[in-house]
Amino acid sequence: MKTTDISNTAMANAIRALAMDAVQQANSGHPGMPMGMAEIGVALWSRHLRHNPNNPHWADRDRFVLSNGHGSMLLYALLHLTGYALPIEELKNFRQLHSKTPGHPEYGITPGVETTTGPLGQGLANAVGMALAESLLANEFNKPDAKIVDHHTYVFLGDGCLMEGISHEACSLAGVLKLNKLIAFYDDNGISIDGEVVHWFRDDTPKRFEAYGWSVIPDVSGHDVEAVDAAIRRAKESDKPTLICCKTVIGEGSPNKAGTHDAHGAALGEKEVAATREKLGWHYAPFAIPQEIYAAWDATKAGATVEAEWNIAFAAYRAKYPREAAEFERRMANELPENWEEKARAIVAVANDRAETVATRKASQQAIEGISAVLPELCGGSADLTGSNLTNWRAATYVRVGEGGAAGNYINYGVREFGMSAVINGLALHGGHKAFGGTFLTFSDYSRNALRVAALMKSPSIFVFTHDSIGLGEDGPTHQSIEHVASLRLIPHMVVWRPADTVETAVAWTQAVEHKGPSCLIFSRQNLAFNPRTDEQIANIARGGYVLRDWPDNVPGRKLVLIATGSEVELAMKAAQALERDGVGARVVSMPSTNVFDKQDAQYRESVLPRGTRRVAVEAAHPDFWRKYVGLEGGVVGIDTFGESAPAGVLFEHFGLTVERVIEQALAISAESDR
Secondary structure, three states: OOOOHHHHHHHHHHHHHHHHHHHHHHOOOOOHHHHHOHHHHHHHHHHOOOOOOOOOOOOOOOEEEEOOHHHHHHHHHHHHHHOOOOOHHHHHOOOOOOOOOOOOOOOOOOOOOOOOOOOOOHHHHHHHHHHHHHHHHHHHHOEOOEOOOOOOEEEEEEHHHHHOHHHHHHHHHHHHOOOOOEEEEEEEOOEEOOEEHHHOOOOOHHHHHHHHOOEEEEEEEOOOHHHHHHHHHHHHOOOOOEEEEEEOOOOOOOOOOOOOHHHOOOOOOHHHHHHHHHHHOOOOOOOOOOHHHHHHHOOHHHHHHHHHHHHHHHHHHHHHOHHHHHHHHHHHOOOOOOOHHHHHHHHHHHHHHHOOOEEHHHHHHHHHHHHHHHOOOEEEEEOOOHHHHOOOOOOOOEOEEEOOEEEOOEEEOOOOHHHHHHHHHHHHHHOOOEEEEEEEHHHHHHHHHHHHHHHHHOOOOEEEEEOOOHHHOOOOOOOOOOOHHHHHHOOOOOEEEOOOOHHHHHHHHHHHHHOOOOEEEEOOOOEEOOOOOOHHHHHHHOOOOEEEEOOOOOOOOOEEEEEEOOOHHHHHHHHHHHHHHOOOEEEEEEOOOHHHHHOOOHHHHHHHOOOOOEEEEEOOOOHHHHHHHHOOOOEEEOOOOOOOOOOHHHHHHHOOOOHHHHHHHHHHHHHHHOO
16 A cells, blocks of 8 residues: 555545535535544554455454544545445435435444444543453453454544543543553544634643543644554554544645634535645545545455454464354354343243342342353443442452453443443444443433433443332432433333333343343332232233233223333232222233333234223323323323432322322222213
C-alpha cells in the first residue's frame, strides 16, 4: 500500500469528498468531523486495523467504534473504500429510507459497523466493554504456545463524548482494569454545535485521563498521518489504555467554513463544496473516486491474508486443545451449549421442587447458580449493590487485573449504572459472553439510554433490576419504582419479566439467556409466596401470561379475570379465593412478561383472556399501562403517585394494594357487568 505524503493526502481527500458529497446530496448530516479526522482514518485503517472486509464477523478482528457517531460518513467512507459490501449507491442514499447509510451508525444495518452510536459517549463505553471482553477471553482461552484472542479495540471520540458523564464512568473503569488493548483517538477541534467549546468545556483532558490510569499521548497533529501512525505504535506498547489527543480543524479543506461550527451539522452548500474541491485539488465529479485511490485503500487482500494466518493458527490450536477450540467457536457464534433446553428445564424443575417462599431477588440468585453451572460464558456484575441485587454466585471469580490483564467473570462496576449498562452492551456485541449487570429498578433511569440502544441493536444484554416497587420500604420514594416497569415495557424489542415466585424467576432467567435481544429482569426485595403449578402451567410461563388459577366449577354465575404480576399475584390469588366465597368466579392470570404474551397467537391470548369477560389488573405500579388489557370498563389496582418512607407492609396498606381493595374492585366490576 502506498504511504507517500501524496498518497496520504489523496486517501484523506477521498474521505472528505465522499463526506461532503453525501451530506450535500442529502442536505442533512455532519461533514465537519469526517473532514477533520480524515488523516486519522488513513493512519489507523490503512496501517494498523486488522480486519477483513469480506468477513466482518471474523472472531479476532480489531474492533472499531465511532463514538462521535454524528460523523457517520467518516465510517461509511472507510467501509466503502476498504472493500466492505457498501457500494457507492448506498453512500448516495445517505440518510434515506431503508439505506445502509443511516444518519448515525446502526449495528445490524451496515456491514462493518460494530455498534450503534449517536448518543454521545456510549460508543466509548461500548468500546470499553469490547476491550474488556478481549481481555477476559484472552485469559480464558490463550495458551503459552497459542494466542487465538489478540486484537485491539479502537475508538474515535470528540468533545461531546467527553462532556457526557458516561465517559467518566467507563473510562475510569477501563483505567482500573488496565485495558491496554483499548486505544482512543480524541478529535480535539474545539468546536461543537453551539460554537467554540472553550466557553463551556475547559477540562484538562490529558490530566483527566492520566488520573484514570490511562497512558496519554498529547498534542498529536491530527492532520499528519505519520504523527498519528507513530502515536498508534507507541500506544500498542503501553500496559494501559491509551488516549491519543489529536489536534484537528473541523471541516478541514473547506476554505470558508473550516474551523467553525458552520461545518459541524449542516451541508456545506453547493458553492462551498465547489470551493473545497478547488482548494483540495479534487477535480472529480461527486462520488467519483479514481481507481488508483480505491487500490490504495483496498483492504480485501490484506484482510484475507491476516484472517487466513489466524485460521492456520487456530487449526493448530484446535488440534492441540480440541475442547477449548470447540468452546471458543460455540461462544463466538453465540450458540447455547448442547442440550441447553434440557438443562434449562432442570433449572426450572429445581425451583419448583424447592417450593420456597423467598424474595425473587433471592430466587434470581438461585437461578444464576444453576445457569452458571451449565453456561461458562456467563459474565455478571453489579453497580456496587451485589449484596442487595444478589447477582453473584458461589463459583464466581471477581474480575481483577493480573499479569495477563483482566480476568474473571464477575465485574464490580462501582456506582456507574449508565456506564455498566453500556459496557454490558459492548461485552454482548463483542461475542463470547452472556453479560448481565444489576442495580435497583429506580436506577434504570440512570441506565435508560443504554437500555434503549440495546433494544435498537437487539443486543443480547441482560439487565437485572431488584427492589421493584414500594415493597422495598423504608428507603422511600427516591428508591421506590412506580413508573419504571411500564416505561421499560414500552421500549421496542425489549423483553421485560416481573416474575411472581421462584419458578417464574427461573423461567424468566432461562428465557433471557435464550432471547436474541435484550431483557430486563425485575425482582422483589420482599418474600413472595410459592405457587404450586401443573406441568402445563409451568410450560406456559414462557408464553408471558397464563392461567394460574382457573374459574371454580362450583361458581356458575358471575366471572371475571384478575391479572397480576410479581408480588401482586399473591394478592390476586387470595382475592380470588375470597370472591369464590361471595359467589363470584375469578380466574387469576399471572403475566410475568407482557411483551412475550403480546407476541403469542390470538388463539392463545384469547384462551387466557377471553373476550367479553370483565378484568381487573393488579400491580404495584402506575395503573395506566394496564388499560390495554382491561379496557375502560375494567379496573386497575395500582399506584399513581410517588411512595413514602415506611415498612413495606404499612405502605401496601396505605396505598390500597391489599386483598380487600382487589375484592372491592372485582365486585364493582362484576356488578357492573350484570347491568
